[in-house]
Amino acid sequence: MRQRLGCSGVTSKIDLEARGKALDIVKYSMRELLEQIERGEKPTLIMPKRTLSNTIYDLKHKMLLLGPELQKRSFTDVNEAKKFMQTLLMASIIYEALRNNEYPTIRDLYYRGKHSIVYRSIDGKRVSENTWDEQRESDSVIRDLEVLLSVLREDLLILSKEKGKVVGNLVIRSGDDTIDLSKMGHGAYSIEPTPDLIEFIDVDAEYILVVEKDAVFQQLHRYGFWRKYKAILVTSAGQPDRATRRFVRRLSDELKLPVYILADSDPYGFYIYSVFKAGSITLSYESERLATPSAKFIGVMMTDIFGDSVFKKIIKEREARKTLEEVATGIEDLKPKTPYLSESERSNFIIKAKTKDLERAVELIGYKVADVCMEDKDAKSKIKRKEGLTGYPWFATPHWVRELCIFFNTLSKLEIEAMASKGLKFLADKYIPEKISSGDWID
Amino acid sequence: MSQYDEVYRAVSPAEFFYKYREIAGFANPVRAVYQTVRELVENALDATDVHGIPPDVKVTIKKADETQEFYQITVEDNGIGIPPNIVPNAFGKVLFSSKYVMRQSRGMYGLGVKMVVLYAQMTTGRPVEVITSKPNFKRIYYFKLRIDVNKNEPVILEAGSWRKTRDWHGTIVSVTIEGDWNRAKSRVLEYINRTATILPYANIALLTPENEIIYYPRVVNTMPRPPVETKPHPQGLDLEFLSSLVKNTGFETLEKLLINSFQSIGEATARQIIQKAGLDPAKKPESLTNEELLALVNAIKSYDKYRPPSPKSLSPLGEEIITAGLKRAFEPEFVTAVSRRPSAYSGHPFIVEVGLAYGGKTPIGEDKPVVLRYANKIPLLYDEATDMVVEVVKDEISWDNYMVSLPAPILVLVHVCSTKVPFKGVGKESIADIPELRREVKLGIMEAARGLKQYLSKKIREEEAKKRAENIAKYIPEVARSLSIILADEDSFNAYRSEVVRKLTTVVAKRTGVSLDLIQGIVKSVEAEAGV
Numbered sequence: 009m010r011q012r013l014g015c016s017g018v019t020s021k022i023d024l025e026a027r028g029k030a031l032d033i034v035k036y037s038m039r040e041l042l043e044q045i046e047r048g049e050k051p052t053l054i055m056p057k058r059t060l061s062n063t064i065y066d067l068k069h070k071m072l073l074l075g076p077e078l079q080k081r082s083f084t085d086v087n088e089a090k091k092f093m094q095t096l097l098m099a100s101i102i103y104e105a106l107r108n109n110e111y112p113t114i115r116d117l118y119y120r121g122k123h124s125i126v127y128r129s130i131d132g133k134r135v136s137e138n139t140w141d142e143q144r145e146s147d148s149v150i151r152d153l154e155v156l157l158s159v160l161r162e163d164l165l166i167l168s169k170e171k172g173k174v175v176g177n178l179v180i181r182s183g184d185d186t187i188d189l190s191k192m193g194h195g196a197y198s199i200e201p202t203p204d205l206i207e208f209i210d211v212d213a214e215y216i217l218v219v220e221k222d223a224v225f226q227q228l229h230r231y232g233f234w235r236k237y238k239a240i241l242v243t244s245a246g247q248p249d250r251a252t253r254r255f256v257r258r259l260s261d262e263l264k265l266p267v268y269i270l271a272d273s274d275p276y277g278f279y280i281y282s283v284f285k286a287g288s289i290t291l292s293y294e295s296e297r298l299a300t301p302s303a304k305f306i307g308v309m310m311t312d313i314f315g316d317s318v319f320k321k322i323i324k325e326r327e328a329r330k331t332l333e334e335v336a337t338g339i340e341d342l343k344p345k346t347p348y349l350s351e352s353e354r355s356n357f358i359i360k361a362k363t364k365d366l367e368r369a370v371e372l373i374g375y376k377v378a379d380v381c382m383e384d385k386d387a388k389s390k391i392k393r394k395e396g397l398t399g400y401p402w403f404a405t406p407h408w409v410r411e412l413c414i415f416f417n418t419l420s421k422l423e424i425e426a427m428a429s430k431g432l433k434f435l436a437d438k439y440i441p442e443k444i445s446s447g448d449w450i451d
Numbered sequence: 452m453s454q455y456d457e458v459y460r461a462v463s464p465a466e467f468f469y470k471y472r473e474i475a476g477f478a479n480p481v482r483a484v485y486q487t488v489r490e491l492v493e494n495a496l497d498a499t500d501v502h503g504i505p506p507d508v509k510v511t512i513k514k515a516d517e518t519q520e521f522y523q524i525t526v527e528d529n530g531i532g533i534p535p536n537i538v539p540n541a542f543g544k545v546l547f548s549s550k551y552v553m554r555q556s557r558g559m560y561g562l563g564v565k566m567v568v569l570y571a572q573m574t575t576g577r578p579v580e581v582i583t584s585k586p587n588f589k590r591i592y593y594f595k596l597r598i599d600v601n602k603n604e605p606v607i608l609e610a611g612s613w614r615k616t617r618d619w620h621g622t623i624v625s626v627t628i629e630g631d632w633n634r635a636k637s638r639v640l641e642y643i644n645r646t647a648t649i650l651p652y653a654n655i656a657l658l659t660p661e662n663e664i665i666y667y668p669r670v671v672n673t674m675p676r677p678p679v680e681t682k683p684h685p686q687g688l689d690l691e692f693l694s695s696l697v698k699n700t701g702f703e704t705l706e707k708l709l710i711n712s713f714q715s716i717g718e719a720t721a722r723q724i725i726q727k728a729g730l731d732p733a734k735k736p737e738s739l740t741n742e743e744l745l746a747l748v749n750a751i752k753s754y755d756k757y758r759p760p761s762p763k764s765l766s767p768l769g770e771e772i773i774t775a776g777l778k779r780a781f782e783p784e785f786v787t788a789v790s791r792r793p794s795a796y797s798g799h800p801f802i803v804e805v806g807l808a809y810g811g812k813t814p815i816g817e818d819k820p821v822v823l824r825y826a827n828k829i830p831l832l833y834d835e836a837t838d839m840v841v842e843v844v845k846d847e848i849s850w851d852n853y854m855v856s857l858p859a860p861i862l863v864l865v866h867v868c869s870t871k872v873p874f875k876g877v878g879k880e881s882i883a884d885i886p887e888l889r890r891e892v893k894l895g896i897m898e899a900a901r902g903l904k905q906y907l908s909k910k911i912r913e914e915e916a917k918k919r920a921e922n923i924a925k926y927i928p929e930v931a932r933s934l935s936i937i938l939a940d941e942d943s944f945n946a947y948r949s950e951v952v953r954k955l956t957t958v959v960a961k962r963t964g965v966s967l968d969l970i971q972g973i974v975k976s977v978e979a980e981a982g983v
């Protein structure tokens with residue numbers, strides 16, 4: 009499907025406008041603060057609380073959002089004074105960078121703001137203290153500013169180190185250049201840190217395939233996968249960064265194309281999928297703009313490896329069935345699945361799950377599923393301390409119960425690379441196209 | 452004479468003490484100097500504050516011989532003076548005193564100055580010189596005398612008088628003894644210092660042989676209430692006392708004798724006692740037999756409804772004087788004093804007073820606060836280890852509970868005043884463990900310590916508030932600078948920034964309740980370091 013997209017002259021004018029808007033936003037917020045001081049009130053920053061307890065899963069929009077709780081940060085509260093100072097310091101550095109037409113990274117901001125405050129304490133000692141010591145601190149302040157000003161750092165023209173790449177039949181305009189993403193040779197377009205300033209000009213694609221692993225992305229690229237199947241091929245190269253997520257979201261929104269995620273078959277891979285789809289807990293305030301709720305998990309599924317016989321056996325038992333049904337109704341109505349791998353391939357490719365994998369899986373789906381599906385006593389004792397966890401609501405679906413149940417039972421995981429080593433041809437020409445055409449994905 | 456025969460003779464008190472002078476504190480040349488100063492100063496103070504006169508006491512110690520270690524010690528006071536007919540006995544007859552009465556004073560035995568005279572006599576052979584005049588006298592009297600040791604009688608060597616040309620009263624006593632000044636010096640200085648500590652209403656000066664002047668000027672005009680002579684309390688009575696009482700009485704009946712000789716015995720009480728003793732109230736006191744006397748003593752002592760002994764005979768220092776004394780001595784950061792209500796043991800009234808100093812120049816108490824002990828306004832300098840007061844301070848008060856973490860600059864002063872201070876042993880340097888007294892000492896210290904605790908916790912609260920304010924104020928310049936970068940025009944940046952600093956300073960001062968000065972100080976220090 010070839011689309012002609014609206015073509016407006018994209019110059020750095022976009023940048024300039026973005027700067028102007030950002031300057032205004034910062035100024036407005038700080039003027040409010042000054043007015044408080046002028047009225048003799050304690051200067052207070054009011055912003056949504058960035059805590060786990062204030063992170064909610066919005067069922068309607070299918071994403072993680074910040075809840076309604078507010079946090080008040082007063083300068084005259086001794087426990088908040090330093091954070092208050094840091095917030096204002098960060099605002100001023102960002103403001104200066106905006107005014108000077110700069111594009112600082114979060115590391116730049118860390119260095120620009122880091123200096124020592126020296127004073128003489130009431131007991132006469134000379135005390136020296138840093139505005140911040142580690143980048144962790146200044147990063148946290150940047151997140152605070154994002155929620156305070158309700159803008160994303162990209163809107164403030166702050167760059168982060170990005171590792172996302174894309175190829176496909178897509179023409180974009182970035183800055184003053186028009187780039188054809190089908191003409192990248194063996195390379196790929198690396199997604200710019202401010203994906204909102206990109207303009208989509210021309211596209212000819214059926215769907216978007218996001219691959220977790222850079223190596224698999226490159227293999228598919230060289231194989232000519234995207235050309236053959238009219239796909240836009242994206243990789244996050246591991247845990248997806250903000251720009252990649254935003255870029256994928258825009259592709260989904262604006263090109264109206266389905267998004268499929270291909271990740272490792274392990275709890276970590278499942279989690280990466282959920283970050284694309286619903287957002288992350290630490291950055292839940294960005295989900296509205298970064299999450300792609302329509303993204304689908306195409307694989308690798310546990311059922312692609314093992315089929316569904318293991319699961320069927322488990323739910324034959326009444327008690328087990330009842331418990332799993334409580335987690336997600338409809339486990340008996342799931343479509344039957346046959347595995348893609350033979351018995352011998354399985355034994356060659358699968359890796360034994362580690363304690364960390366088990367723990368993460370419990371975090372995703374909850375302890376009950378682990379308890380019902382796990383047979384290995386030794387493994388069970390390792391997750392005992394996670395007892396009581398209920399899992400994330402967006403994983404409480406029959407599909408995921410089946411996937412993770414099989415994981416708990418087999419204690420096995422598999423990397424996408426294994427599918428490629430079965431044969432790139434198998435992966436590119438059978439596995440992916442077949443799964444897409446038959447709708448064998450998890451939504 | 453056979454081997455079983457002995458020679459018997461009586462010695463006069465003067466002879467006795469001449470021989471056993473160490474009993475009275477004259478054991479060696481070091482002690483002798485110290486003891487001489489002490490006896491003379493205590494007499495001088497008894498002649499003044501006991502009678503409501505703010506003391507002016509001057510002690511002069513001079514080397515009195517080129518080659519030998521002879522020192523002339525002179526003490527001058529502005530007290531009530533001594534009638535000329537009394538002077539010879541007061542200075543020349545051992546066990547002659549005006550202080551054998553129920554009234555708190557420093558002196559009590561009628562021995563002190565005579566020991567000094569005797570010691571001078573045996574070491575340098577020089578007589579005592581006394582110049583004295585009472586307030587209403589027109590003349591000043593002068594004596595030079597020595598003691599006839601065998602007869603215990605004064606020997607007047609010279610006597611004279613002259614007209615007063617100025618309004619002077621008081622006494623100047625001068626003796627010359629052999630002593631070891633160099634080694635006694637620190638003791639003498641400590642004694643004078645400790646005496647002065649509780650007498651802020653006195654001028655006390657000391658001129659040493661090295662011509663050093665040590666002077667403690669008067670800092671308060673308040674005087675302790677003078678003691679009033681009282682009759683003995685029946686609970687303190689014994690057979691001996693009662694026998695002597697009935698012998699030379701002017702009272703015709705037993706009943707009258709009891710009513711008039713004791714405090715807190717009225718008609719009804721007297722009747723009850725006499726009835727209990729199985730005697731006749733109208734009986735002549737002189738006619739009582741020994742058995743009757745014993746019955747009477749038992750009846751008096753077993754009666755249990757007496758009012759407690761009157762504290763009128765006592766002269767406590769009072770909280771104001773103790774406080775002033777400690778302030779002058781230690782310039783403490785905190786000081787408090789407690790004058791307990793009168794109490795009694797075995798018919799003797801007593802009052803415990805406690806002073807507490809903390810911080811400033813207060814000496815450091817290591818495992819317990821430094822303790823200054825006083826009995827009837829006399830400092831107790833020795834035998835600290837066996838003193839009940841020290842025991843209480845160390846073992847019975849948990850100083851932690853009063854927010855004192857030792858070692859700390861803390862000092863406790865305890866003053867016990869009584870018509871009969873219960874000393875431990877003859878040394879008169881430590882106080883014995885009498886339950887009633889121990890209880891009062893403990894309560895007094897606890898009360899004072901509570902005051903300290905209040906002060907310390909308030910201080911800690913204030914310090915915390917200051918610390919909190921400091922932890923906010925140090926960020927004011929940074930906050931102001933950041934705000935100004937965003938909001939100010941470039942050319943008015945500095946003025947804008949200072950204005951924001953000023954406003955923030957006010958807000959922070961208001962919100963933390965800490966002084967504007969403190970906040971400004973911290974802000975300035977940040978700006979100075981940053982070169983703003």
Ligand SMILES: Nc1ncnc2c1ncn2[C@@H]1O[C@H](COP(=O)(O)OP(=O)(O)OP(=O)(O)O)[C@@H](O)[C@H]1O
Nearest residue numbers: 494498541548549550558559560561562563564622
């Ligand atoms: N400076 C003085 N001013 C007035 N009277 C004095 C002075 N010094 C001594 N006296 C009189 O002389 C008496 C005898 O003094 P002395 O020191 O010998 O005995 P004390 O003070 O009564 O008892 P202690 O033996 O306990 O000192 C005193 O009781 C007092 O009346």
Ligand SMILES: [Mg+2]
Nearest residue numbers: 494558563564
């Ligand atoms: Mg005396």
